[in-house]
Amino acid sequence: xxxxxxxxxxxxxxxxxxxxxxxxxxxxxxxxxxxxxxxxxxxxxxxxxxxxxxxxxxxxxxxxxxxxxxxxxxxxxxxxxxxxxxxxxxxxxxxxxxxxxx
Amino acid sequence: xxxxxxxxxxxxxxxxxxxxxxxxxxxxxxxxxxxxxxxxxxxxxxxxxxxxxxxxxxxxxxxxxxxxxxxxxxxxxxxxxxxxxxxxxxxxxxxxxxxxxxxxxxxxxxxxxxxxxxxxxxxxxxxxxxxxxxxxxxxxxxxxxxxxxxxxxxxxxxxxxxxxxxxxxxxxxxxxxxxxxxxxxxxxxxxxxxxxxxxxxxxxxxxxxxxxxxxxxxxxxxxxxxxxxxxxxxxxxxxxxxxxxxxxxxxxxxxxxxxxxxxxxxxxxxxxxxxxxxxxxxxxxxxxxxxxxxxxxxxxxxxxxxxxxxxxxxxxxxxxxxxxxxxxxxxxxxxxxxxxxxxxxxxxxxxxxxxxxxxxxxxxxxxxxxxxxxxxxxxxxxxxxxxxxxxxxxxxxxxxxxxxxxxxxxxxxxxxxxxxxxxxxxxxxxxxxxxxxxxxxxxxxxxxxxxxxxxxxxxxxxxxxxxxxxxxxxxxxxxxxxxxxxxxxxxxxxxxxxxxxxxxxxxxxxxxxxxxxxxxxxxxxxxxxxxxxxxxxxxxxxxxxxxxxxxxxxxxxxxxxxxxxxxxxxxxxxxxxxxxxxxxxxxxxxxxxxxxxxxxxxxxxxxxxxxxxxxxxxxxxxxxxxxxxxxxxxxxxxxxx
Amino acid sequence: xxxxxxxxxxxxxxxxxxxxxxxxxxxxxxxxxxxxxxxxxxxxxxxxxxxxxxxxxxxxxxxxxxxxxxxxxxxxxxxxxxxxxxxxxxxxxxxxxxxxxxxxxxxxxxxxxxxxxxxxxxxxxxxxxxxxxxxxxxxxxxxxxxxxxxxxxxxxxxxxxxxxxxxxxxxxxxxxxxxxxxxxxxxxxxx
Numbered sequence: 056x057x058x059x060x061x062x063x064x065x066x067x068x069x070x071x072x073x074x075x076x077x078x079x080x081x082x083x084x085x086x087x088x089x090x091x092x093x094x095x096x097x098x099x100x101x102x103x104x105x106x107x108x109x110x111x112x113x114x115x116x117x118x119x120x121x122x123x124x125x126x127x128x129x130x131x132x133x134x135x136x137x138x139x140x141x142x143x144x145x146x147x148x149x150x151x152x153x154x155x156x157x
Numbered sequence: 158x159x160x161x162x163x164x165x166x167x168x169x170x171x172x173x174x175x176x177x178x179x180x181x182x183x184x185x186x187x188x189x190x191x192x193x194x195x196x197x198x199x200x201x202x203x204x205x206x207x208x209x210x211x212x213x214x215x216x217x218x219x220x221x222x223x224x225x226x227x228x229x230x231x232x233x234x235x236x237x238x239x240x241x242x243x244x245x246x247x248x249x250x251x252x253x254x255x256x257x258x259x260x261x262x263x264x265x266x267x268x269x270x271x272x273x274x275x276x277x278x279x280x281x282x283x284x285x286x287x288x289x290x291x292x293x294x295x296x297x298x299x300x301x302x303x304x305x306x307x308x309x310x311x312x313x314x315x316x317x318x319x320x321x322x323x324x325x326x327x328x329x330x331x332x333x334x335x336x337x338x339x340x341x342x343x344x345x346x347x348x349x350x351x352x353x354x355x356x357x358x359x360x361x362x363x364x365x366x367x368x369x370x371x372x373x374x375x376x377x378x379x380x381x382x383x384x385x386x387x388x389x390x391x392x393x394x395x396x397x398x399x400x401x402x403x404x405x406x407x408x409x410x411x412x413x414x415x416x417x418x419x420x421x422x423x424x425x426x427x428x429x430x431x432x433x434x435x436x437x438x439x440x441x442x443x444x445x446x447x448x449x450x451x452x453x454x455x456x457x458x459x460x461x462x463x464x465x466x467x468x469x470x471x472x473x474x475x476x477x478x479x480x481x482x483x484x485x486x487x488x489x490x491x492x493x494x495x496x497x498x499x500x501x502x503x504x505x506x507x508x509x510x511x512x513x514x515x516x517x518x519x520x521x522x523x524x525x526x527x528x529x530x531x532x533x534x535x536x537x538x539x540x541x542x543x544x545x546x547x548x549x550x551x552x553x554x555x556x557x558x559x560x561x562x563x564x565x566x567x568x569x570x571x572x573x574x575x576x577x578x579x580x581x582x583x584x585x586x587x588x589x590x591x592x593x594x595x596x597x598x599x600x601x602x603x604x605x606x607x608x609x610x611x612x613x614x615x616x617x618x619x620x621x622x623x624x625x626x627x628x629x630x631x632x633x634x635x636x637x638x639x640x641x642x643x644x645x646x647x648x649x650x651x652x653x654x655x656x657x658x659x660x661x662x663x664x665x666x667x668x669x670x671x672x673x674x675x676x677x678x679x680x681x682x683x684x685x686x687x688x689x690x691x692x693x694x695x696x697x698x699x700x701x702x703x704x705x706x707x708x709x710x711x712x713x714x715x716x717x718x719x720x721x722x723x724x725x726x727x728x729x730x731x732x733x734x735x736x737x738x739x740x741x742x743x744x745x746x747x748x749x750x751x752x753x754x755x756x757x758x759x760x761x762x763x764x765x766x767x768x769x770x771x772x773x774x775x776x777x778x779x780x781x782x783x784x785x786x787x788x789x790x791x792x793x794x795x796x797x798x
Numbered sequence: 799x800x801x802x803x804x805x806x807x808x809x810x811x812x813x814x815x816x817x818x819x820x821x822x823x824x825x826x827x828x829x830x831x832x833x834x835x836x837x838x839x840x841x842x843x844x845x846x847x848x849x850x851x852x853x854x855x856x857x858x859x860x861x862x863x864x865x866x867x868x869x870x871x872x873x874x875x876x877x878x879x880x881x882x883x884x885x886x887x888x889x890x891x892x893x894x895x896x897x898x899x900x901x902x903x904x905x906x907x908x909x910x911x912x913x914x915x916x917x918x919x920x921x922x923x924x925x926x927x928x929x930x931x932x933x934x935x936x937x938x939x940x941x942x943x944x945x946x947x948x949x950x951x952x953x954x955x956x957x958x959x960x961x962x963x964x965x966x967x968x969x970x971x972x973x974x975x976x977x978x979x980x981x982x983x984x985x986x987x988x989x
Contacts (some may be wrong), residue, residue, distance in 0.1 A: 059805045064842070066902060067809050071816055073898040078820030080763050080890040086870060087825060090832050093863065094816050097839050100855070108846040113933045116848050120934070123858050124945040128952035130863055134870050135959030141874055153756035766893045773900035780904065 064105030071098035085147040165202035173278035184270035192274040193257040200250035237291035245288035252410040258613035260402040280306035293352040311399040323395040330392040334382020341375030358425040373433040384416030397459040401504030410493035417473045438478025442567040445471030449577035481558040488551035495539040495621035502533035509603035516588035523590035539621040541579035550625030576667040583671035812838040850927040
């Protein structure tokens with residue numbers, strides 16, 4: 056119990072990921088939806104870092120690194136789109152975006 | 158010689174296809190002329206083949222191509238012209254040539270002129286395949302082909318309810334019989350391994366009596382349908398709904414005799430099973446008198462002639478059943494001539510009377526229609542069997558056959574039928590052409606048919622007169638090279654002369670009686686009040702022994718009820734329901750899953766997560782399966798998978 | 799001992815913060831909780847010896863990302879709450895839990911973890927930042943450059959999207975509306 060192993064980190068990562076997933080599913084405010092996606096990415100990063108540590112391999116850290124880069128880009132573009140949407144429709148409610156109705 | 162065979166076979170096909178090109182266009186005279194010419198070409202080719210066979214006695218046998226070759230089954234498109242088939246070819250091509258020419262005049266005012274010739278030529282082609290095929294499969298194709306053309310032609314005036322009904326009746330009756338024939342053909346293949354006539358007949362010697370009897374019976378069921386023998390006879394009289402040339406060609410001269418041809422063709426089979434032969438002869442004799450009795454009272458010219466055809470077919474079967482195959486074939490030929498003539502004459506009368514068919518409403522037509530009168534009278538004389546016309550030779554021969562073979566019951570029946578035949582033939586002659594003028598009062602103004610129609614009919618007239626005494630001996634010599642050459646001679650000359658003269662006198666008496674009864678001025682249009690019309694026998698006969706009513710009540714109604722039950726219980730509740738059920742599954746799946754595509758992004762995200770979960774579960778399942786693959790294999794093998 | 803205490807403490811804090819982020823109805827609370835969560839995540843990186851990654855996490859997330867979100871929030875009218883209609887919560891929680899359990903099962907199957915081998919083993923004695931630098935600029939040079947380019951593109955895109963006149967779309971307008979815009983332009987030039 057006191058000896059912290061890889062599995063502890065993986066379980067933590069999973070729990071965080073689940074929280075992120077729940078957030079993605081239940082959030083209707085687009086901005087808060089973005090928060091949830093950040094949680095998802097961070098959960099994965101924890102897993103990567105842990106594996107990297109316990110296997111003595113830097114690849115995991117590298118991946119975490121690129122994930123952060125991707126998160127930053129996604130955020131920049133996502134916020135830009137969000138602003139455009141808000142300008143045009145005056146709302147950022149997910150339920151109002153039904154232009155993809157099949 | 159092969160080239161003539163192919164011309165005889167394919168000229169009608171070419172004619173049919175040519176006429177088919179113009180079916181959608183208005184009447185074109187040249188279609189009829191070209192069709193007639195092509196059929197005439199087939200006739201000429203058949204004549205050349207006939208002279209070839211007469212001269213050299215050698216059989217023309219060709220194999221056009223392989224039709225089916227799988228495993229042990231080998232069926233070619235083979236055609237044979239021998240003494241039997243050449244006889245049929247001559248009859249078919251001659252009568253159809255005349256009918257084609259006649260139809261140019263008869264169908265003059267019909268909008269389906271071109272279509273008519275297409276069907277008629279297609280019929281001739283089918284009939285040629287039927288008679289020329291060298292195997293049972295080809296015979297069956299022709300058999301079905303003539304059935305189809307018969308259906309097309311009976312229902313030619315398809316806007317008439319009665320015509321379509323009659324066409325369907327004929328077709329369905331024939332299908333019932335064809336099932337029997339098909340079973341017979343299957344039995345032949347099953348037991349002999351071939352469908353070629355020569356191969357199959359050679360193998361029959363090794364088969365046991367039961368199998369042969371079964372084959373004989375099933376083939377004869379097919380013949381019964383096509384030749385309208387009892388109990389499948391009702392369609393022939395109803396088939397008279399078709400145009401008269403069709404009745405002359407199909408329902409008198411050619412198609413209905415296909416059954417006789419089948420029995421003659423299979424004579425080697427029937428020679429091995431004399432019991433079946435006797436049954437055929439008995440049935441033939443029964444049909445002869447049965448049909449003749451119905452003809453006595455009928456008030457429709459065409460139906461009278463149709464019953465007469467039925468009766469004469471009975472004669473043919475009687476002869477064939479007794480083993481006198483050449484006699485049957487000879488009567489077939491002679492009958493084709495005078496019966497076609499009679500029908501075409503009837504057509505002229507119908508034309509003149511605006512399709513009036515009741516002879517009681519005519520009378521004294523002889524004044525305006527001399528040519529037709531002479532032709533029909535002579536045809537009736539030939540039909541009645543008066544010396545020296547064709548009917549005398551062929552029909553008396555059948556009587557002699559029955560007498561010589563000591564089948565006296567059949568003989569008596571046939572003799573009686575001869576008298577009836579003479580009576581009803583001259584009944585309609587007297588009613589139509591002689592006696593009081595009854596038609597002017599009804600507003601008819603009869604006129605003679607076109608000259609060329611009468612000219613076209615003249616070869617039939619000549620043949621009906623001379624076919625007997627000129628052709629009997631050469632024909633006998635030719636055809637008996639193939640068929641059993643049994644000569645039927647009554648040993649005692651005295652008996653022979655008494656029989657012949659007695660028959661002649663009996664027939665003459667019947668004719669005289671008919672004239673006396675129907676030429677007198679007291680003949681009225683029957684209105685259902687006279688004593689005779691309320692007679693039990695008259696009612697029985699005019700209602701065709703109530704057989705159509707019996708079929709309607711006990712077969713058609715029951716079958717229809719059964720069909721309704723099948724429709725409502727099986728088709729609607731099982732077949733339709735399962736098809737609809739499958740459709741509904743997809744429809745409802747689509748309807749329900751459509752909500753996925755609501756366009757709501759939140760819902761889509763949920764579905765995305767659901768998909769992820771599904772994929773993860775698959776990963777777990779496959780991972781476990783890969784890890785424990787050995788154990789799974791053991792468990793499965795212990796279960797016997 | 800210290801490691802265990804630190805792990806459990808930060809695990810508890812992270813989970814709490816993220817839980818607040820996804821459940822709270824106040825956007826400001828969510829933002830603050832997220833920022834805190836990010837910092838706590840970086841603590842794990844330090845525990846795991848990934849010092850450089852931890853530093854980057856703090857700089858990028860709490861420095862850049864959170865600042866951007868804060869600006870975004872200021873841009874949108876936060877007083878006007880988005881009314882969240884959550885629908886069936888059981889489905890959401892159920893799906894999330896199921897996914898978590900499945901992932902744990904996959905990790906728990908030993909064959910996954912036993913087959914791992916180090917591609918780039920850590921060099922003994924060297925510091926984390928040094929090693930990261932060595933690997934990043936040798937083995938992962940091209941992906942690094944691509945990531946840099948991607949960030950550039952994202953920056954340009956962000957500026958363009960959030961810039962002026964982006965509420966107009968020439969492709970979605972009909973001819974009259976476009977003509978109106980053209981007229982306005984001309985007016986400006988004339989005046």
